[in-house]
Amino acid sequence: MKKILDTGNAACALAVKAAKVDMVAAYPITPQTSVAEKLAAYIGSGELQAKYLPVESEHSVMSAVAAAAAVGARVFTATSSQGLLYMHEILHYAAGGRLSIVMANVNRAVCAPWCLYVDHQDGVSQRDTGWIQLYAASNQEIYDSIFLAYKVAEAINIPVMVNYDGFLLSHSMMPFEIVDQEIIDEFLPVFQPDWRLHPDWGGTFGNVTPSDEYAPFRNRLADDMIKAGELIKNYAREYKELTGHWHGDLFDVYRPEGGEYFLLSMGSMAAEMELAVDILRKEGIPATGLRLRVFRPFPGAELSRLLPPDAKLLVFDRNHAFGTGGGVLLSEAKSVLFDRKDQVKITGQVMGLGGEDLPGDYLAQKAREMMEVLK
C-alpha cells in the first residue's frame, strides 16, 4: 500500500480501475468530468482492459450501462446534477431490473438558477428509484466506497450510487492510501452473475407483466433494499480487516461519549461538523456528530439505537424537501423515530445550498440556534 496526494475524482477513477470494470459509459458534466476523462485515458493506454462507450446523453449512459450489466459486465459510470436528473427514468429500470451497476454521483446543485457547486438535491431527489446511496466525506472514503459499492451491488443485485461533494471533494487534493491490487482482487473477485442476456439463452428481460406478477418483483426489491443495510455493515468490516481502512458502517459517529445533542448530516459538511462538535464540547455542551454514510436504505433502527432516551437531534440538510418546511434528512429522521416512546426531540435547518461555505464555527452557531428551538 502507498499513500498519494490527489483529488476526489482521481481517487474515484483509481478505484474503478482497480475494480477491473469491463465497461464504462459516460457523458461529461461539471464537476464529474475528470472522472470520465481519467477512465478514458486508462482504457486508451491499456492500463484498464475495458470498453469505453462515449454516448450523447446521460439517458443513453444509463441505458448503455444497464444493457451491459444485463449481459454480465461489471460496469461503471459517473455523473452530477442535471445529468443524474436526466437518467431518472432508467434509474428505476436499473433497480427494477436488479442490475449490479455502480455509479458515482458528484453532488452538485440543480437548476434553476444555474449553479456548479455542491448541495445534495440531485442525490436525494433519486430517493425512491430503488438505488442504494452512499455518501462519502473524504477522498479516502471515495476510493474505498467504490469497492464496497461493487461488493454490495453484486451480492444483492441492486445498483449503488456513490455520492461525494462536487469541488469540495472532487477537486480538492487530499492524501489517501492506495490498496494493493491483490487485496482488492481478494475482496472483489471477478463478477459472476447468476444470469446474463445471451442469444443462446433466448429469453427476454423486463417484459410486460400483469399486476399479480409485477407486484412481487417490486416488493422483493423493497425487502432486499432493507437487507442491504446489514450487507453494507458486514462488507465494510471485511474490507477493514483486509485494508485497515474504516469510515464507520451506516453512521460515522464522532465523540459519542455522554452525547445529548446529536448533529446529523452527510457528505463533507459532516466531516466539518466534527469541528462544530469540538467547539460545542469546549463550551460544555454534550454534542455528538452523526455522519450518515448510507442514505438508502435509510438506517432508521441504527439511528434510534444511537440516540439515548430524551436525546435531541439536530438535522443539517444540504437540500430541500419542498412542501415539508425542511430538508429530506429531517423528514426521514422524524419518520423513523415516530415510534419512539420517549421524548426524543428533533429539529433541523437547510443550509449550504449551491456550495455555500459551512465552516465549523458557522455549523456550531446553527447548532446553538436549533438548541434554542428545542428549549
Place this chain on the structure above:
Amino acid sequence: MSKPVVYPLSQPANGAGGPTGTWRTERPVLSPEKCTGCLLCWIYCPEGVISKKDRSINYDFCKGCGICAVECPKKAITMVKEGGQ
C-alpha cells in the same frame, strides 16, 4: 450467498398472453392462385404467424395489422372486415 430469482426474466412461449388474434378488426385472406411463394409476407409479418411451408395464417395470433397485404407484390392477400359480410 444463495440468491432467490429476482430478475424480471421471461422465456418466449406460444400464446403466453392469450389468443391475441381476438384484437383483430380485419383479417388477411390469401388467394393461393395469385401467390408466387416469394415469402415477403413471411419475412415482414411482425407476429410470425405466416407459415413458411404453405403460407397458411395462424388466426389465433394474427392481430390483423395488414403489413403482409401491403408488402405482397402480387396483391395475393386482401384484408377482410371481421364479423362483417
